[in-house]
Amino acid sequence: MTESASCDVCVVGAGPAGLSAACTLADKGLSVVVVGKGRGGSRPAVCGETLSPSVSDVLVDLGLDRTFANLQLRAVSGFRSTWGSSHATWRPVSMMSRGGGWHLDRQAFERVLTDHATNKGIRHFDGAVEQIVRAGNRWRITGRAFVRPIVAHVVVNAAGRQGATPAARTRRVAIDKLISCMATIPNRDGDRDDTVMIDAVEAGWLYSARISDRWRVLMFFTDGDLLTARTEMQLVRHLQAVLQNAPCVSHTVSAQELGEAHGIKVVPCATLFGIDAQEDSWISCGDAAQTFDPLSSMGIAEAMGDAVDAAKSLASCLGGDGAALARHEIRRRRRFLEYLRRRLAYYAAESRWPNASFWSRRRNPMDIERFVSKFQGDARSVTGRPEESNLRRVDSPT
Numbered sequence: 001m002t003e004s005a006s007c008d009v010c011v012v013g014a015g016p017a018g019l020s021a022a023c024t025l026a027d028k029g030l031s032v033v034v035v036g037k038g039r040g041g042s043r044p045a046v047c048g049e050t051l052s053p054s055v056s057d058v059l060v061d062l063g064l065d066r067t068f069a070n071l072q073l074r075a076v077s078g079f080r081s082t083w084g085s086s087h088a089t090w091r092p093v094s095m096m097s098r099g100g101g102w103h104l105d106r107q108a109f110e111r112v113l114t115d116h117a118t119n120k121g122i123r124h125f126d127g128a129v130e131q132i133v134r135a136g137n138r139w140r141i142t143g144r145a146f147v148r149p150i151v152a153h154v155v156v157n158a159a160g161r162q163g164a165t166p167a168a169r170t171r172r173v174a175i176d177k178l179i180s181c182m183a184t185i186p187n188r189d190g191d192r193d194d195t196v197m198i199d200a201v202e203a204g205w206l207y208s209a210r211i212s213d214r215w216r217v218l219m220f221f222t223d224g225d226l227l228t229a230r231t232e233m234q235l236v237r238h239l240q241a242v243l244q245n246a247p248c249v250s251h252t253v254s255a256q257e258l259g260e261a262h263g264i265k266v267v268p269c270a271t272l273f274g275i276d277a278q279e280d281s282w283i284s285c286g287d288a289a290q291t292f293d294p295l296s297s298m299g300i301a302e303a304m305g306d307a308v309d310a311a312k313s314l315a316s317c318l319g320g321d322g323a324a325l326a327r328h329e330i331r332r333r334r335r336f337l338e339y340l341r342r343r344l345a346y347y348a349a350e351s352r353w354p355n356a357s358f359w360s361r362r363r364n365p366m367d368i369e370r371f372v373s374k375f376q377g378d379a380r381s382v383t384g385r386p387e388e389s390n391l392r393r394v395d396s397p398t
């Protein structure tokens with residue numbers, strides 16, 4: 001792609017958040033360019049994600065509910081877990097008002113979002129953004145995939161947990177050090193079980209789900225500083241040892257099957273909260289703004305909901321409502337605080353290992369108090385950006 005582009009908004013990152021933001025901005029009449037460097041981001045291409053039923057609200061907002069239904073994703077049939085007791089419990093989805101969500105085919109899902117953006121006439125460059133610099137009252141966005149720079153009035157950073165560029169303008173506060181050690185294992189013949197399996201163990205928790213007719217994923221979540229295994233062989237042995245104390249997950253994967261696992265890897269999953277520099281023409285959304293513990297299955301739905309809210313607020317601001325972005329920021333902080341409270345309650349329900357670092361760290365209400373004192377304090381720090389923005393739409397140069 002050698003074309004260059006000038007636009008109102010350049011969205012960096014073509015994941016669920018970036019594409020949701022781009023579609024919303026285009027619906028508001030803004031000219032939008034999306035730059036994305038391929039699928040996946042910091043997340044592995046296949047990681048057995050579960051899509052929360054709460055995504056339905058944002059899909060309706062985007063006008064994608066019917067297209068999504070046509071994807072016919074496999075519904076989660078229930079949750080079997082040991083959490084707070086060694087006794088396995090079964091939660092059928094019939095007990096849940098909105099069901100249990102879906103086992104996500106991430107590629108198919110992102111294709112739906114990409115097609116939706118293309119149908120709205122949104123320009124999409126496939127490639128990595130390498131530099132974003134301020135030039136006068138605009139941003140200059142460069143990368144090898146586009147020979148001439150993109151010139152934009154506003155940048156929406158939707159580049160996932162890694163951020164848009166190394167010199168990103170979004171500062172992150174880490175709430176924990178969660179990582180996932182994940183393995184993909186060939187399915188047993190005839191395995192059609194769509195139950196999500198979860199076991200709490202002394203150093204974290206294990207998750208197993210069927211991701212296709214051929215594969216099942218197993219993930220061990222722990223803190224990065226608690227995992228000493230490094231090589232693939234050490235990681236397999238470590239997972240095999242953890243599996244011995246995981247009655248639900250070991251029902252679906254044996255130690256021997258784990259020995260046949262493909263591509264064992266360790267990926268970052270920490271809960272992060274991002275603060276944009278006080279520049280109202282730079283707005284982060286989705287994982288670039290905040291991340292959630294995969295235990296919650298909230299990541300994708302929250303990323304899309306946050307992106308739509310950020311995009312609507314940005315459009316209002318450009319249209320003359322100077323306080324719209326500050327209100328968005330207050331909503332974002334409230335939602336994150338609610339998440340921290342739920343996270344605390346969920347981890348506190350497991351008390352079998354009172355001295356284990358993984359669990360005692362998560363049962364600490366100080367996380368919440370620190371967050372409240374840092375971000376809910378005086379009026380200026382509540383928003384992190386000017387309460388009354390002067391950002392207004394200007395004609396894009398052609």
Ligand SMILES: Cc1cc2nc3c(=O)[nH]c(=O)nc-3n(C[C@H](O)[C@H](O)[C@H](O)COP(=O)(O)OP(=O)(O)OC[C@H]3O[C@@H](n4cnc5c(N)ncnc54)[C@H](O)[C@@H]3O)c2cc1C
Pocket residue numbers: 012013014015016017018035036037038039040041042043044047048049050051052127128129130158159160161162163164165180267268269285286287288292294297298299300301303
């Ligand atoms: C192990 C693991 C398990 C998870 N399980 C679940 C789950 O079960 N349910 C759930 O809802 N969520 C889960 N999540 C979280 C979920 O994956 C994220 O919340 C979601 O992908 C966030 O979407 P996003 O669009 O904000 O970011 P991403 O999906 O990370 O998308 C960002 C995009 O930006 C691109 N990009 C990055 N840098 C640049 C650049 N410089 N230039 C151009 N493009 C760039 C990336 O390539 C990527 O395509 C899990 C995450 C992990 C790590």
